[in-house]
Amino acid sequence: MLSTIGVSSIEELFSTIPTDLRLKTPLQIPSPLSELELRNHLREISRKNAHGEDWAIFLGAGSYSHYIPSAVSQLLTRGEFLTAYTPYQPEVSQGTLQSIFEYQTLVCEILGMEVANASHYDGSTSMAEAALMALSITKKNKILVARNIHPEYREVLHTYLKNEGAVTQEIPFDETGALDRKIIDSLIDSDTACVIAGYPNFFGVIEDLTDVANKIHTAGGLFITATTEPLSLGLCKSPGEMGADIAVAEGQSFGNPMSFGGPYLGMFATREKYVRSMPGRLVGETVDQSGKRGYVLTLATREQHIRRERASSNICTNVALCALAATITLALWGKDGFEKLSQMNFDRAIDLKTRLGKIKGLRARFSGTHFNEFVVETARPADQILLALQKENILGGLALSRWYPELKNTLLITITEMNTSEQIEKLVSSLERCS
Amino acid sequence: MILQEPLLFELSRKGRSGVSLPKPAGQTHAIPVHLRRSKAARLPEISEPEAIRHFTRLSQWNFSIDTNFYPLGSCTMKHNPRVNEEVARYTGFAHVHPYQPDETVQGCLQLMYELETYLAEIAGMDAVTLQPAAGAQGELTGILMIRAYLESQGNPRKKILIPDSAHGTNPATSSMANYEVVQIRAGKEGRLLASTVAGLMNEDVAALMLTNPNTLGLFESEIRDIADIIHSKGGLIYGDGANMNALMGKARPGDLGVDVLQYNLHKTFTTPHGGGGPGSGPVAVKKFLEPYLPTPRVVADSCQLSAVSHSLDFDRPQSIGRVRTFYGNFGMLVRAYTYIREMGAEGLTRATELAVLNANYLRARLQDTYHLPYEARSLHEVVFSDKKQKEMHVSTLDIAKRLLDYGFHSPTIYFPLVVFGALMIEPTETETKETLDAFCDAMIAIAREAQTAPETVQKAPHKTHLRRLDEAKAAREPRLRYHFR
Numbered sequence: 052m053l054s055t056i057g058v059s060s061i062e063e064l065f066s067t068i069p070t071d072l073r074l075k076t077p078l079q080i081p082s083p084l085s086e087l088e089l090r091n092h093l094r095e096i097s098r099k100n101a102h103g104e105d106w107a108i109f110l111g112a113g114s115y116s117h118y119i120p121s122a123v124s125q126l127l128t129r130g131e132f133l134t135a136y137t138p139y140q141p142e143v144s145q146g147t148l149q150s151i152f153e154y155q156t157l158v159c160e161i162l163g164m165e166v167a168n169a170s171h172y173d174g175s176t177s178m179a180e181a182a183l184m185a186l187s188i189t190k191k192n193k194i195l196v197a198r199n200i201h202p203e204y205r206e207v208l209h210t211y212l213k214n215e216g217a218v219t220q221e222i223p224f225d226e227t228g229a230l231d232r233k234i235i236d237s238l239i240d241s242d243t244a245c246v247i248a249g250y251p252n253f254f255g256v257i258e259d260l261t262d263v264a265n266k267i268h269t270a271g272g273l274f275i276t277a278t279t280e281p282l283s284l285g286l287c288k289s290p291g292e293m294g295a296d297i298a299v300a301e302g303q304s305f306g307n308p309m310s311f312g313g314p315y316l317g318m319f320a321t322r323e324k325y326v327r328s329m330p331g332r333l334v335g336e337t338v339d340q341s342g343k344r345g346y347v348l349t350l351a352t353r354e355q356h357i358r359r360e361r362a363s364s365n366i367c368t369n370v371a372l373c374a375l376a377a378t379i380t381l382a383l384w385g386k387d388g389f390e391k392l393s394q395m396n397f398d399r400a401i402d403l404k405t406r407l408g409k410i411k412g413l414r415a416r417f418s419g420t421h422f423n424e425f426v427v428e429t430a431r432p433a434d435q436i437l438l439a440l441q442k443e444n445i446l447g448g449l450a451l452s453r454w455y456p457e458l459k460n461t462l463l464i465t466i467t468e469m470n471t472s473e474q475i476e477k478l479v480s481s482l483e484r485c486s
Numbered sequence: 487m488i489l490q491e492p493l494l495f496e497l498s499r500k501g502r503s504g505v506s507l508p509k510p511a512g513q514t515h516a517i518p519v520h521l522r523r524s525k526a527a528r529l530p531e532i533s534e535p536e537a538i539r540h541f542t543r544l545s546q547w548n549f550s551i552d553t554n555f556y557p558l559g560s561c562t563m564k565h566n567p568r569v570n571e572e573v574a575r576y577t578g579f580a581h582v583h584p585y586q587p588d589e590t591v592q593g594c595l596q597l598m599y600e601l602e603t604y605l606a607e608i609a610g611m612d613a614v615t616l617q618p619a620a621g622a623q624g625e626l627t628g629i630l631m632i633r634a635y636l637e638s639q640g641n642p643r644k645k646i647l648i649p650d651s652a653h654g655t656n657p658a659t660s661s662m663a664n665y666e667v668v669q670i671r672a673g674k675e676g677r678l679l680a681s682t683v684a685g686l687m688n689e690d691v692a693a694l695m696l697t698n699p700n701t702l703g704l705f706e707s708e709i710r711d712i713a714d715i716i717h718s719k720g721g722l723i724y725g726d727g728a729n730m731n732a733l734m735g736k737a738r739p740g741d742l743g744v745d746v747l748q749y750n751l752h753k754t755f756t757t758p759h760g761g762g763g764p765g766s767g768p769v770a771v772k773k774f775l776e777p778y779l780p781t782p783r784v785v786a787d788s789c790q791l792s793a794v795s796h797s798l799d800f801d802r803p804q805s806i807g808r809v810r811t812f813y814g815n816f817g818m819l820v821r822a823y824t825y826i827r828e829m830g831a832e833g834l835t836r837a838t839e840l841a842v843l844n845a846n847y848l849r850a851r852l853q854d855t856y857h858l859p860y861e862a863r864s865l866h867e868v869v870f871s872d873k874k875q876k877e878m879h880v881s882t883l884d885i886a887k888r889l890l891d892y893g894f895h896s897p898t899i900y901f902p903l904v905v906f907g908a909l910m911i912e913p914t915e916t917e918t919k920e921t922l923d924a925f926c927d928a929m930i931a932i933a934r935e936a937q938t939a940p941e942t943v944q945k946a947p948h949k950t951h952l953r954r955l956d957e958a959k960a961a962r963e964p965r966l967r968y969h970f971r
Contacts, residue, residue: 052843058846064865072742083827096597099591122534135550139558143548147548155967172619175808215664286522287517313814314764350964367655369620373760375760385505
């Protein structure tokens with residue numbers, strides 16, 4: 052090969068790098084491991100983590116443990132899906148393209164919206180880009196965001212908006228955990244580009260937001276919903292039904308493990324009239340030269356590789372494989388499974404909350420209807436309770452005071468179909484002892 | 487020979503289901519009427535065998551690294567080792583919640599901390615964040631950090647210099663960070679000239695975004711002078727690390743004057759492309775930028791007696807904040823870590839050497855057949871154009887489509903924009919000489935067809951079951967979802 056190239060060594064191929072810029076010493080990285088040693092090493096590291104098969108985990112707050120059918124990882128690791136890239140040559144990428152088209156359809160159905168993109172990084176960045184989209188569409192300057200939206204989602208929003216020159220104001224929540232309607236009225240004005248509400252919100256509370264949608268529409272702005280747990284939409288009114296103009300969600304619940312926070316799945320949907328302002332890739336149906344149906348990436352003039360500095364977003368690589376995991380999972384769960392799992396989560400949470408309400412030292416903090424998570428107020432300091440539970444291999448909830456100082460001694464407790472009855476009994480009896 | 491595969495919604499039949507769920511144990515509660523969904527989501531109703539057949543068939547219509555040589559320039563389509571997939575699925579990595587207390591996730595934190603040190607070492611930088619979800623988000627993180635730093639110095643400035651050969655995410659990112667883009671033209675040899683940069687650099691310019699080697703596969707040899715020019719006027723150098731596969735163990739961006747760099751783990755470090763992600767875009771910085779890194783950071787605790795050796799530090803007053811929830815695409819970090827531990831320093835250096843060897847071999851075998859716009863030595867990728875073939879009215883697009891008939895995925899086409907009809911080829915190190923030869927033979931055959939039977943190329947592909955899909959129609963009459971009858 053070297054003689055074909057016309058050099059006598061590989062070193063010569065690096066001749067365009069000036070000698071004094073060349074690295075002179077080897078990289079300080081541990082010596083290579085054989086595959087056998089590698090697996091042992093990684094397994095040893097993984098054993099230093101508590102995980103859901105050995106511990107009773109009652110955590111949610113934007114990351115949920117749900118049933119992933121066995122077929123999902125088998126299909127996902129098929130090399131043709133796993134090692135393909137962005138479908139730039141549609142003739143040889145119909146597997147990826149058709150599955151994305153199916154994914155886009157599923158997102159529209161679940162969120163009750165007209166058009167969805169091929170995925171965004173996660174729920175939080177989807178929410179941030181939804182806000183940017185609203186600013187661009189309305190040409191207004193103010194964003195109202197609910198304070199009962201996931202605190203980290205609001206932090207991400209702040210990072211993305213910092214340089215836009217837009218003003219962000221927070222809408223407080225009331226005693227039931229829902230948006231404070233009185234304050235909303237005083238905050239919405241003719242310069243409001245959008246209202247962003249959580250549905251369900253960070254406290255697990257679900258409320259009908261149709262009135263809020265109407266208010267912001269009357270003022271000429273857009274209504275945006277952010278859903279960290281879209282399994283709730285198996286039972287609950289969809290954002291589209293309530294009047295959402297942009298609906299974003301975290302799709303991790305569908306077929307993607309918790310995996311210490313990523314990779315996750317940003318679901319992003321809007322109305323057809325706003326499609327040209329939407330970020331992200333889009334797959335559309337078309338025909339080939341013989342009239343056969345096929346799928347292609349489309350409306351690419353919105354995107355960075357065409358519009359460059361005038362693109363609606365800089366996003367390129369998104370999370371296609373996570374979207375595929377969701378598509379396969381939703382196909383296997385099916386219409387019936389989706390509704391049944393939703394009902395199961397809803398029921399378990401109510402039952403658990405009722406049982407915990409009977410324990411001295413615990414009371415439900417918010418009266419609003421909730422999905423699979425709810426907030427409990429504790430007589431004893433919440434941190435002490437969590438430590439006591441931890442000694443028994445239970446992660447019983449999330450203390451909220453780190454984000455909401457006024458919610459001292461509260462715990463967000465999440466339960467899904469994955470928590471076994473043994474785990475539930477263990478949680479209840481441990482709380483009886485340490486509350 | 488499956489020629490058409492219905493959509494999930496077309497396969498659906500009422501009453502079918504692909505899962506068996508446990509019978510509900512407790513009471514069934516009714517959701518209040520005013521919150522109840524009135525129109526059910528029309529998810530498909532299919533059985534497990536149907537689902538498996540459907541997705542298996544769909545997969546068979548894809549070209550992929552596992553099935554075909556896939557030389558997309560700038561994408562680094564190297565082999566994805568299967569050990570990565572096995573390890574990422576260990577229960578102790580997959581079934582871990584991000585809000586578990588630090589002492590219950592010491593394995594995750596240790597892995598992240600060690601990965602940060604490896605990535606810092608490879609790039610010659612001082613500190614790393616693993617938070618960004620992809621390269622573009624890494625770029626945004628880096629540019630926001632530059633802005634924060636310059637603000638702390640009194641003036642965030644207004645402009646960013648970007649070469650005309652840059653990836654589209656570079657200018658798009660700059661706009662998102664509210665900087666005006668000033669394009670720099672490369673010299674006639676395809677490299678940036680220090681003199682051009684000097685002419686554009688002033689105190690309004692926050693940074694230069696530079697990919698090195700650039701998207702033409704050429705090392706920016708004037709980088710040291712360029713860095714001096716930018717730095718002397720108080721600007722910073724942002725390095726787009728997409729092409730790190732050309733540099734590992736040979737040169738380090740940090741030693742070349744780069745202040746902040748993003749990696750693409752799905753390129754250089756074998757995390758799978760997955761049809762379009764998930765990726766991961768860690769950002770490495772010089773010490774002076776460390777305070778601005780996103781929150782939280784993984785820190786090693788100095789107390790030897792404590793059981794906790796790593797923790798998450800949220801006390802970062804100068805941080806640019808978060809760019810996403812939680813800590814990063816952890817599942818992809820596990821894969822990249824696994825790859826780096828398998829390769830070690832010698833393996834990574836060898837990967838770079840072979841990547842550069844393979845690209846130069848392709849160049850040598852094809853340079854008499856295809857027009858090579860730039861004479862300078864290529865590193866890990868080479869850009870040709872269709873100049874010679876255009877004389878027969880055969881374009882880069884035609885050549886790309888005809889390659890599919892030969893069983894190869896096309897290279898990147900029409901990028902970088904500075905070359906008309908660009909064909910950007912990056913073979914990577916995980917291809918044998920036999921594969922490279924077969925690819926070159928095909929490219930040469932296509933060039934011959936362009937001369938003797940141009941219609942064969944102009945009307946390609948012939949062997950795929952769909953041919954030349956109507957992209958104009960898709961954009962004119964968008965059908966972006968299935969519509970139920």
